[in-house]
Amino acid sequence: MTEFFQSFGMSYEWAWGVATIAGILLIALPLMLAVAMVIYVDRKVLGAIMLRRGPNVVGPFGLLQSFADGLKVFLQETIIPTAANKGIFLLAPIITFTVALAAWAVIPFADGVVLADINVGLLYILAISSLGVYGVVMSGWASNSKYPFFSAMRAAAQMISYEVSIGFILVCVVLWSKSFNMTEIVLAQKGHGLGIVNGFFFNPLLFPIFVVFFICALAETARAPFDLTEAESELVAGYQTEYSSMSFALFWLGEYANILLMCSLCTLLFVGGWLPPVEWAPLYYVPGFIWFLLKTFGFFLVFSWIWATVPRYRYDQLMRLGWKVFLPMSLIFVAIISGYLMATGHFAK
Amino acid sequence: MIETLAFYLFAGLVIAGGAMVIMSRNPVHSVLWLILAFFNAAGLMVLVGAEFIAMLLVIVYVGAVAVLFLFVVMMLDIDFAAMRAGFVKNFPLGIAIAVILLAELGLGIGAYGAGGLELGAADGTAAARSDVSNIEAIGALLYKPYIILFEIAGIILLVAMIGAIVLTHREPKPGARGRQDIGKQISRRPEDATVMKSPEYGEGVEL
Numbered sequence: 001m002t003e004f005f006q007s008f009g010m011s012y013e014w015a016w017g018v019a020t021i022a023g024i025l026l027i028a029l030p031l032m033l034a035v036a037m038v039i040y041v042d043r044k045v046l047g048a049i050m051l052r053r054g055p056n057v058v059g060p061f062g063l064l065q066s067f068a069d070g071l072k073v074f075l076q077e078t079i080i081p082t083a084a085n086k087g088i089f090l091l092a093p094i095i096t097f098t099v100a101l102a103a104w105a106v107i108p109f110a111d112g113v114v115l116a117d118i119n120v121g122l123l124y125i126l127a128i129s130s131l132g133v134y135g136v137v138m139s140g141w142a143s144n145s146k147y148p149f150f151s152a153m154r155a156a157a158q159m160i161s162y163e164v165s166i167g168f169i170l171v172c173v174v175l176w177s178k179s180f181n182m183t184e185i186v187l188a189q190k191g192h193g194l195g196i197v198n199g200f201f202f203n204p205l206l207f208p209i210f211v212v213f214f215i216c217a218l219a220e221t222a223r224a225p226f227d228l229t230e231a232e233s234e235l236v237a238g239y240q241t242e243y244s245s246m247s248f249a250l251f252w253l254g255e256y257a258n259i260l261l262m263c264s265l266c267t268l269l270f271v272g273g274w275l276p277p278v279e280w281a282p283l284y285y286v287p288g289f290i291w292f293l294l295k296t297f298g299f300f301l302v303f304s305w306i307w308a309t310v311p312r313y314r315y316d317q318l319m320r321l322g323w324k325v326f327l328p329m330s331l332i333f334v335a336i337i338s339g340y341l342m343a344t345g346h347f348a349k
Numbered sequence: 350m351i352e353t354l355a356f357y358l359f360a361g362l363v364i365a366g367g368a369m370v371i372m373s374r375n376p377v378h379s380v381l382w383l384i385l386a387f388f389n390a391a392g393l394m395v396l397v398g399a400e401f402i403a404m405l406l407v408i409v410y411v412g413a414v415a416v417l418f419l420f421v422v423m424m425l426d427i428d429f430a431a432m433r434a435g436f437v438k439n440f441p442l443g444i445a446i447a448v449i450l451l452a453e454l455g456l457g458i459g460a461y462g463a464g465g466l467e468l469g470a471a472d473g474t475a476a477a478r479s480d481v482s483n484i485e486a487i488g489a490l491l492y493k494p495y496i497i498l499f500e501i502a503g504i505i506l507l508v509a510m511i512g513a514i515v516l517t518h519r520e521p522k523p524g525a526r527g528r529q530d531i532g533k534q535i536s537r538r539p540e541d542a543t544v545m546k547s548p549e550y551g552e553g554v555e556l
Contacts, residue, residue, distance in 0.1 A: 013350070013351065085375075088377075088378075088381070118400065119400060119401075119482050119483065119484070120400050120401055120404050120483070120484070123401070123404035123405070123408065124404055126404070126408055126412075127404050127407035127408045127411070127412065128407075130407070130408055130411065130412025130413070130416075131407070131411060131412065133412075133416055134384070134416075134419075137416070137419055137420075137423070138381070141377060141423050149423075152423070153420070153423075153424075156416055156419070156420050157420075159416075160413060160416055160417075163412065163413075180484060316529070320531065
């Protein structure tokens with residue numbers, strides 16, 4: 001895109017700056033739109049599974065419900081509790097939102113369509129997603145209220161526990177694709193299964209860790225059945241209890257942007273990103289980003305399906321699952337996969 | 350131009366963050382300033398082309414260590430007056446540590462300037478190898494010449510971890526309450542726990 005702006009007679013620095021800002025807007029604005037639509041889909045799926053209609057009043061089929069909610073929230077008064085630590089109280093939702101957007105910089109939407117095609121893309125995502133916990137912890141502490149504080153404690157422990165397993169799972173994927181670069185990880189999945197299907201998903205050694213990754217993604221984004229940070233039966237609304245108006249909306253948007261990020265990570269790491277599912281020529285006529293969006297949306301449907309059907313975990317069960325089941329399992333799989341790859345001469349080249 | 354600006358921005362924020370860590374009165378604020386310092390240090394690493402180190406800095410220090418700091422500090426019930434009381438008493442010790450660290454830093458830079466170690470050019474411009482990525486370069490060093498040291502470091506960390514577990518582990522008394530047998534919980538079926546009864550109208554149920 002830099003060349004495009006240079007053609008208007010800008011110097012390289014200016015063209016680069018303008019191109020980067022344009023790229024950021026091109027990702028962030030559609031992402032916000034996608035978040036709004038995905039919230040609608042989430043509520044609609046939940047409604048369908050619960051045998052009710054879901055949002056159906058604002059706009060055709062209730063499609064504009066999220067925008068109406070956004071407008072309502074925008075017009076509300078921001079209430080800051082007197083006992084709250086004001087600076088951190090206001091900083092927390094901003095951090096959650098910013099971090100949720102920042103990770104999208106390295107997500108390739110199609111071949112070459114990526115804002116920053118850096119060598120350490122996967123590590124960048126891991127680093128940024130590990131920052132997500134600060135928004136929750138800071139909001140819980142700064143609210144100076146008991147329920148948000150409990151929620152913050154839970155969130156901190158939960159996210160750290162599951163990040164460890166996610167790290168080991170990513171090691172397996174990186175070993176197989178020989179790169180931390182997101183684009184190269186996707187390209188490594190081309191014709192992975194018998195030269196026909198694209199995606200690590202169909203690899204018998206990598207399929208179990210995909211399942212673990214998906215469950216970890218649920219825990220990492222604090223979605224049901226791991227939504228203990230906002231368990232309404234025990235903690236009112238968790239860390240969001242004291243928030244109102246836009247500061248609440250930022251949490252909300254950030255949460256769904258994170259869920260979409262995890263869905264797109266599943267897509268990129270395990271089902272071949274923008275590649276069509278099968279190596280058949282006609283499927284390549286469909287543009288890559290359509291495959292990417294379809295797969296991501298498919299994973300999101302599974303997220304909301306799980307939300308509607310699975311009961312919430314108990315907190316000690318959550319910890320046990322993270323430390324005593326997933327961590328040993330992912331460690332063993334790192335050993336098995338690296339052993340298999342060494343034995344078959346994967347790195348011999 | 351942009352690089353120079355970015356360097357002074359990051360470096361300034363690291364120093365400001367570091368200063369605020371020791372100046373702010375609230376320990377939670379201190380930890381948050383520390384996180385800001387870590388984050389900008391990662392920015393400096395990116396500027397010199399060490400993106401792998403930068404990401405590790407964020408993942409390990411910001412993502413794990415600082416969260417645990419915050420976790421502990423948040424739960425402390427702090428008396429600010431009592432915390433500041435020991436300031437005068439500990440002041441000489443603090444100064445001594447600062448002087449030692451400064452001397453070591455000077456020694457390190459001096460030794461580097463003298464060209465004792467093969468780390469790059471002696472004038473401070475390390476020769477970046479553009480053909481090898483960061484991760485490969487570190488891997489080639491860590492797993493070839495320094496493999497023994499690397500493994501020893503790993504073993505030491507493992508021992509430390511086991512030590513921490515042994516020190517804090519308490520074997521439960523047999524038959525103690527509050528212990529759970531997960532297998533038992535999972536294998537429990539509705540048939541084991543519930544009985545269907547259709548009692549006569551007006552009569553109770555005997556189980």
